[in-house]
Amino acid sequence: MILKEKIKTDAGLQYVVDHLEIMSSVGRRTLLSRPWLTNPSDLETEYDNIAAAVEVTKDETKRHAYNDLRHRLMELHDLSGTFNNLASHTVLDEVELFETKSFTHVVNQARRAAAELGLDDILQLPDLGEPFALLDPDHTGIANFYIYDSYDERLTPIRHELRSQQSLLASLSQNDENYTPTAQRISDLLAAQNELQNAICRDLSDKLFAHHDKLVTAMEQMGYADILLAEAELTINWNLCRPTIGESSEFAMLVNPRLRERNEKAGLRYQPIDVAFSDGVTLITGANMAGKTVLLKSIATAQAMAQFGMYVPTSKAVITIVDDIYCSIGDEQDEMNGLSSFASEIIKISRAIELTTQSRLLVLIDEPARTTNPIEGKAIVQSLISIMESRPSPTMITTHYSQLGSNCNRLRVRGFVESMVNVPINPQNINRFIDYSLIPDQSDEVPQEALRIASILGCNTDLVELASRCVCQNEGLD
Amino acid sequence: MPFVKDILNYRSLAIVGLDKNTGKTVCLNYLLRRLNQLKATTGVTSIGVDGEQTDAVFATAKPEITLYEGMMFNTSELHYRKRQLLSEILAVDEQRTSLGQLVTAKALTCGKVLLSGAATTERLKKQIQLFHSMGVSLAIVDGALSRLSLASPTVTEAMILATGAAVSPNIKNLIARTKYTCRLIGLPEVSRELKQQLNTIESGLWAIDDNGLAHDLNIASVFLIGEHTESLFRYGTTLFVSGAVSDRLLRILASQPNAGRIRLIARDFTKLFVSPEAFADYTRTGATIEVIQQSRLVAVCLNPTSPKGYRLNSEEACKALSDALELPVYDVMRPDSVKIP
Numbered sequence: 001m002i003l004k005e006k007i008k009t010d011a012g013l014q015y016v017v018d019h020l021e022i023m024s025s026v027g028r029r030t031l032l033s034r035p036w037l038t039n040p041s042d043l044e045t046e047y048d049n050i051a052a053a054v055e056v057t058k059d060e061t062k063r064h065a066y067n068d069l070r071h072r073l074m075e076l077h078d079l080s081g082t083f084n085n086l087a088s089h090t091v092l093d094e095v096e097l098f099e100t101k102s103f104t105h106v107v108n109q110a111r112r113a114a115a116e117l118g119l120d121d122i123l124q125l126p127d128l129g130e131p132f133a134l135l136d137p138d139h140t141g142i143a144n145f146y147i148y149d150s151y152d153e154r155l156t157p158i159r160h161e162l163r164s165q166q167s168l169l170a171s172l173s174q175n176d177e178n179y180t181p182t183a184q185r186i187s188d189l190l191a192a193q194n195e196l197q198n199a200i201c202r203d204l205s206d207k208l209f210a211h212h213d214k215l216v217t218a219m220e221q222m223g224y225a226d227i228l229l230a231e232a233e234l235t236i237n238w239n240l241c242r243p244t245i246g247e248s249s250e251f252a253m254l255v256n257p258r259l260r261e262r263n264e265k266a267g268l269r270y271q272p273i274d275v276a277f278s279d280g281v282t283l284i285t286g287a288n289m290a291g292k293t294v295l296l297k298s299i300a301t302a303q304a305m306a307q308f309g310m311y312v313p314t315s316k317a318v319i320t321i322v323d324d325i326y327c328s329i330g331d332e333q334d335e336m337n338g339l340s341s342f343a344s345e346i347i348k349i350s351r352a353i354e355l356t357t358q359s360r361l362l363v364l365i366d367e368p369a370r371t372t373n374p375i376e377g378k379a380i381v382q383s384l385i386s387i388m389e390s391r392p393s394p395t396m397i398t399t400h401y402s403q404l405g406s407n408c409n410r411l412r413v414r415g416f417v418e419s420m421v422n423v424p425i426n427p428q429n430i431n432r433f434i435d436y437s438l439i440p441d442q443s444d445e446v447p448q449e450a451l452r453i454a455s456i457l458g459c460n461t462d463l464v465e466l467a468s469r470c471v472c473q474n475e476g477l478d
Numbered sequence: 479m480p481f482v483k484d485i486l487n488y489r490s491l492a493i494v495g496l497d498k499n500t501g502k503t504v505c506l507n508y509l510l511r512r513l514n515q516l517k518a519t520t521g522v523t524s525i526g527v528d529g530e531q532t533d534a535v536f537a538t539a540k541p542e543i544t545l546y547e548g549m550m551f552n553t554s555e556l557h558y559r560k561r562q563l564l565s566e567i568l569a570v571d572e573q574r575t576s577l578g579q580l581v582t583a584k585a586l587t588c589g590k591v592l593l594s595g596a597a598t599t600e601r602l603k604k605q606i607q608l609f610h611s612m613g614v615s616l617a618i619v620d621g622a623l624s625r626l627s628l629a630s631p632t633v634t635e636a637m638i639l640a641t642g643a644a645v646s647p648n649i650k651n652l653i654a655r656t657k658y659t660c661r662l663i664g665l666p667e668v669s670r671e672l673k674q675q676l677n678t679i680e681s682g683l684w685a686i687d688d689n690g691l692a693h694d695l696n697i698a699s700v701f702l703i704g705e706h707t708e709s710l711f712r713y714g715t716t717l718f719v720s721g722a723v724s725d726r727l728l729r730i731l732a733s734q735p736n737a738g739r740i741r742l743i744a745r746d747f748t749k750l751f752v753s754p755e756a757f758a759d760y761t762r763t764g765a766t767i768e769v770i771q772q773s774r775l776v777a778v779c780l781n782p783t784s785p786k787g788y789r790l791n792s793e794e795a796c797k798a799l800s801d802a803l804e805l806p807v808y809d810v811m812r813p814d815s816v817k818i819p
Contacts, residue, residue, distance in 0.1 A: 095579065162589075186589075193564075
């Protein structure tokens with residue numbers, strides 16, 4: 001699985017990727033084809049590299065070299081087409097040779113900047129001095145290019161004459177008797193020049209072929225450098241945290257960057273959450289509007305960031321490595337459109353059960369079986385918990401069902417806090433009076449706050465009062 | 479043309495033709511020759527595809543552009559390969575056009591090139607900046623006045639308009655059409671603040687309130703404006719059209735009871751696809767048109783011959799045009815016939 005696939009189903013991750021300030025198209029391409037990492041040592045290497053890049057980014061004494069490197073990345077062009085031509089022994093034309101020269105120039109400068117920054121070991125940019133020299137026979141040291149006279153001594157006299165004939169032609173009117181012969185001579189000279197130039201292009205392409213692998217590596221490593229610097233910037237700007245790899249997961253002050261920005265824009269407060277979970281089922285309960293769905297999405301984004309080798313939006317993070325994240329979250333885009341919400345959900349749940357027999361997944365299921373009758377619905381949830389409890393995959397399930405009769409780990413969102421209320425409540429400010437933090441919950445009951453929240457939201461009073469009476473009657477019956 | 483020295487006071491110049499075969503390329507070639515004599519560092523590019531070897535419509539010979547040693551030019555990969563001079567590549571734009579990447583190079587000998595270039599205003603602006611960063615003192619754009627072109631030549635500081643017998647063999651007609659285009663080119667530019675604000679708007683019909691703030695009128699197309707006339711003026715009578723301004727729009731506006739107070743803002747004169755009649759009816763009410771981007775018209779060039787074989791009396795035509803436009807008018811075939819004072 002690669003990042004490009006994962007961002008299609010994780011809007012939070014897409015948001016993160018959109019905020020990485022990648023300079024080059026090569027960098028963007030490399031980023032999107034990043035693999036999901038499961039090997040701890042691969043992940044640690046990525047985290048180490050970010051740590052080094054963060055240090056360099058913060059170091060004011062290295063600002064100059066840092067800016068230089070970023071500038072080179074801006075100049076980087078994607079030459080994969082040209083390098084493919086080179087690999088297949090297609091002769092590069094003058095424009096491609098210029099692009100190659102310009103590329104080697106950029107890489108060589110980036111290499112110097114990387115060495116100054118002490119990032120040379122990490123970036124491993126190859127020395128492209130030789131291919132540059134091939135394309136710079138006059139030792140100009142700059143990226144400009146044409147088929148220089150020094151490639152073939154026969155070029156000089158042709159061009160010398162061409163220059164004078166061109167000047168002559170420019171001074172002649174089209175009616176002048178010398179005009180046509182001069183134009184003809186120029187055309188002959190250009191043909192002779194082109195023949196020599198083509199031979200030189202062939203020869204240069206042959207010689208550059210020997211450097212093909214180095215050029216390709218350089219492009220990949222430049223792409224990596226682009227990502228690494230962007231990750232370091234994001235790590236600093238968002239105050240991201242290096243994950244520790246462990247047996248179970250623990251996120252302290254977990255943030256959902258996308259929601260945080262939305263809240264900040266709307267002038268609303270954003271509350272980071274502490275959450276911990278391990279293999280087996282963690283059941284999350286809480287009133288409506290208490291942020292259970294957001295919590296699952298935040299966990300999914302943080303886990304994905306960690307496994308794509310990034311730092312995570314927490315103040316402390318221990319992650320357990322999984323093969324993939326499997327989500328069944330209600331309001332997400334569903335490729336199984338056309339099915340009822342129950343049908344598409346139950347198919348997803350059943351798939352999660354099958355997949356966890358073969359791989360270790362982080363399974364996130366939001367309010368399973370909520371769209372069917374509560375008797376069977378509750379039974380489905382009870383069975384799901386009992387099956388997933390024994391799987392070596394951490395599973396988080398949110399629910400409104402009580403008395404599920406399971407001993408699994410239970411967390412409850414603290415929810416609506418009366419004591420926080422100091423002004424009249426309305427749908428716009430209700431968010432201020434909800435404590436989104438999670439507390440361990442031993443009871444098998446779920447909070448019954450639906451009617452209170454409905455009433456705060458200005459719901460029809462007849463409905464709320466009647467419903468409250470029904471609740472009392474039903475409880476009496478029980 | 480005595481104005482060549484004056485042109486050097488500008489950093490960028492567009493040459494636009496009122497019609498095909500109005501001598502735009504002849505004018506450009508003349509200008510390049512003079513700029514070479516004046517040792518001005520010049521960069522040349524074109525809008526979209528231009529500089530075809532033969533005119534696509536009438537198949538008349540279309541001279542290529544002659545560059546001189548040291549001049550810079552920007553053209554597509556395809557046309558770069560066909561150049562008839564020695565040149566050094568300085569930059570290649572990563573973005574591709576239908577004719578390949580855009581190559582910026584410096585002529586090492588004099589010779590002919592075919593020009594093609596940026597197809598959008600944004601890229602054209604960037605190319606002009608690139609030329610300036612490479613030490614060019616005058617960036618010239620071989621422009622086009624066409625619905626087909628997305629890039630507008632008005633991004634340049636100065637402009638030369640090419641007109642001629644190809645527009646109309648009847649001198650009165652020719653003067654009327656040229657004068658009308660000159661009037662559109664000369665439409666006043668909005669304030670700098672408004673310009674900055676409106677430049678960020680990409681589509682739709684907007685109203686600008688008394689505090690200078692733009693509001694989207696949420697009318698999907700100006701063609702639907704007839705159904706929204708009652709809400710059109712809810713923020714006042716200053717309107718901004720981000721796209722094309724048509725006769726229909728002007729006619730609807732002219733028929734409003736408050737027409738005399740309407741101030742219509744267009745992006746630039748190339749977005750006005752408006753007949754002289756509709757324009758006259760609109761302005762007669764007292765309503766005005768302004769633009770975000772104005773380019774200063776410095777001269778008009780006249781091609782007295784038309785591809786169909788008509789030939790105007792050059793001296794008479796130049797004089798009549800010059801009197802009507804109150805601008806210098808030059809015959810491109812005899813550019814130095816007017817003596818430098």
